[in-house]
Amino acid sequence: MEKDEILEMFNGDCSGRIFWVSTCGDLPHLAPVCFVKNMDGKVVVAYNFIVKTTRLVEETGKASIGFAERGKSGFYGYLVKGRAWMDYDGEYFREIRKFVEEKTGGKRSPRGALVIEPEEIYSLSPGNERKKLF
Amino acid sequence: MEKDEILEMFNGDCSGRIFWVSTCGDLPHLAPVCFVKNMDGKVVVAYNFIVKTTRLVEETGKASIGFAERGKSGFYGYLVKGRAWMDYDGEYFREIRKFVEEKTGGKRSPRGALVIEPEEIYSLSPGNERKKLF
Numbered sequence: 001m002e003k004d005e006i007l008e009m010f011n012g013d014c015s016g017r018i019f020w021v022s023t024c025g026d027l028p029h030l031a032p033v034c035f036v037k038n039m040d041g042k043v044v045v046a047y048n049f050i051v052k053t054t055r056l057v058e059e060t061g062k063a064s065i066g067f068a069e070r071g072k073s074g075f076y077g078y079l080v081k082g083r084a085w086m087d088y089d090g091e092y093f094r095e096i097r098k099f100v101e102e103k104t105g106g107k108r109s110p111r112g113a114l115v116i117e118p119e120e121i122y123s124l125s126p127g128n129e130r131k132k133l134f
Numbered sequence: 135m136e137k138d139e140i141l142e143m144f145n146g147d148c149s150g151r152i153f154w155v156s157t158c159g160d161l162p163h164l165a166p167v168c169f170v171k172n173m174d175g176k177v178v179v180a181y182n183f184i185v186k187t188t189r190l191v192e193e194t195g196k197a198s199i200g201f202a203e204r205g206k207s208g209f210y211g212y213l214v215k216g217r218a219w220m221d222y223d224g225e226y227f228r229e230i231r232k233f234v235e236e237k238t239g240g241k242r243s244p245r246g247a248l249v250i251e252p253e254e255i256y257s258l259s260p261g262n263e264r265k266k267l268f
Contacts, residue, residue, distance in 0.1 A: 027196050064164050120161065124164075
């Protein structure tokens, strides 16, 4: 699968797929998220409740995001890792805020956007083959 | 919910719940797993295909594991963080190997056990309330 096709799967409006964001502190941290948009080659996550993730992104400048689900022939999934930062007033933030407000009828309005710039992409399908794709 | 009740949810035989293991390297790492057993107050994960997770556990001695799913009143989930190590010949390994071999009719036999000793437990339910439970 091409890189663009994989990144295209990093889109979600909380009606289906759950994504997981991993960040590093004293101990590894994990948070489930569901408002996710692939914008401009980046994976953008709405910051609604991910307080600790946000703090660790600001401290380390790094994050990973993945999903996995049952397909027709077993589990499959993908993981994107890279440089990450918070956007509180730029274009990523404005676009994800508009997206979440539309999808929730204004019930939720994100406080910021977590932006991940893909540096490494892995397959999360079980098996012994090479997992690092890009 | 009591600590024991939460840890009891860290049991899975790949028929349902997917769990996510987070470890830290140059970039945060994530892996989905499904053969999980709560043993002796520890969360034990079968090492079938999680090569990179295993290496990072050996390097850092730390891991986190979480799950989240849709409940009757929205998403809920839990995250356990703590000291972690690999067991290749001890009791944790023997028990998880037996469990996986039984559940898969011998089709899979784990190479080891990832053992996580809970130090911190978080709720992963969305909301602004305190997430750290223990």
